Amino acid sequence: MTELEKLRPSDAAIRHLVRRLVDEPDRWALFLDIDGTLIDLAATPDAIQVPLSLRSDLSAVSARLGGALALVTGRSLPYADRLFAPHRFPIAGLHGAQFRGADGKVNAVVETPAFADIKLRLLQQTAWMEGVLIEDKGAAVAAHYRLAPAYDKALEQIMRAFAEEAGPDWVLQPGKMVFEIRPSRADKGEAVASFLEEPVFAGRLPITIGDDLTDESMFALANARGGKSIRVGSLSTETCALAKASSPSAIRSALATIASTSADRTASAS
Numbered sequence: 001m002t003e004l005e006k007l008r009p010s011d012a013a014i015r016h017l018v019r020r021l022v023d024e025p026d027r028w029a030l031f032l033d034i035d036g037t038l039i040d041l042a043a044t045p046d047a048i049q050v051p052l053s054l055r056s057d058l059s060a061v062s063a064r065l066g067g068a069l070a071l072v073t074g075r076s077l078p079y080a081d082r083l084f085a086p087h088r089f090p091i092a093g094l095h096g097a098q099f100r101g102a103d104g105k106v107n108a109v110v111e112t113p114a115f116a117d118i119k120l121r122l123l124q125q126t127a128w129m130e131g132v133l134i135e136d137k138g139a140a141v142a143a144h145y146r147l148a149p150a151y152d153k154a155l156e157q158i159m160r161a162f163a164e165e166a167g168p169d170w171v172l173q174p175g176k177m178v179f180e181i182r183p184s185r186a187d188k189g190e191a192v193a194s195f196l197e198e199p200v201f202a203g204r205l206p207i208t209i210g211d212d213l214t215d216e217s218m219f220a221l222a223n224a225r226g227g228k229s230i231r232v233g234s235l236s237t238e239t240c241a242l243a244k245a246s247s248p249s250a251i252r253s254a255l256a257t258i259a260s261t262s263a264d265r266t267a268s269a270s
């Protein structure tokens with residue numbers, strides 16, 4: 001059974017996507033979220049598993065698209081790079097606040113002493129909440145409650161207060177079993193807009209694929225530019241994505257198919 005045949009009937013948008021990317025590799029640019037989109041969610045941030053083939057499939061798809069593939073993630077740049085080493089893709093980290101274009105140049109918000117102090121006090125104030133994990137990402141911080149769901153409201157209150165104290169350069173970013181404080185300078189939509197100004201991406205239509213609230217801004221950007229937006233997983237909240245995919249596994253199957261389909265075998269992908 002081929003990777004495409006493994007897809008569920010509800011993954012029609014993914015089959016269509018594969019056809020588009022195989023048939024028209026010069027027309028599209030691909031923007032991919034990481035957690036919950038490329039990689040299955042796990043109990044803790046460090047418990048994720050990156051399938052070995054995903055790295056090489058991403059690299060092959062990127063080559064096929066002439067390099068017009070970028071990762072757009074809430075993770076920090078160094079963390080995301082480690083996940084896909086030895087490959088290094090154009091990437092936006094911290095939900096858009098860190099940016100490395102196709103030319104390799106990095107533009108990133110740096111943490112201030114005041115923000116470092118907030119992170120320290122956040123650790124102290126949540127130390128009693130068994131199961132709550134604080135993920136220090138430099139200029140952003142995430143408070144995870146996947147292992148302690150009873151603390152969601154208490155944690156939201158604490159994070160809201162710290163986000164307010166941090167001032168207008170930071171903003172509260174809710175996500176899947178997590179509250180984050182991230183730089184407000186750029187969101188994922190603005191990051192995708194910046195990529196589209198680079199020569200490698202310019203003139204192409206954006207395809208954005210994500211699974212969470214933070215991805216809504218890049219869905220909206222893709223919709224406004226005549227591209228495609230795909231939300232992965234079950235929809236517990238409203239989304240402006242125009243299509244859906246059942247799971248990260250469906251996205252990986254699509255990438256594997258594109259990676260292994262040579263240009264003269266286009267017809268077999270449909």
Ligand SMILES: O=P(O)(O)OC[C@H]1O[C@H](O[C@H]2O[C@H](CO)[C@@H](O)[C@H](O)[C@H]2O)[C@H](O)[C@@H](O)[C@@H]1O
Nearest residue numbers: 034035041042043044045073074146176177178
């Ligand atoms: O924008 P993304 O690439 O999807 O990153 C969003 C956040 O993902 C991570 O947290 C989420 O995934 C964890 C691992 O599966 C899971 O344990 C957690 O509950 C999820 O919220 C990551 O830890 C964050 O830093 C990212 O911002």
Ligand SMILES: [Mg+2]
Nearest residue numbers: 033035036212
């Ligand atoms: Mg995600």
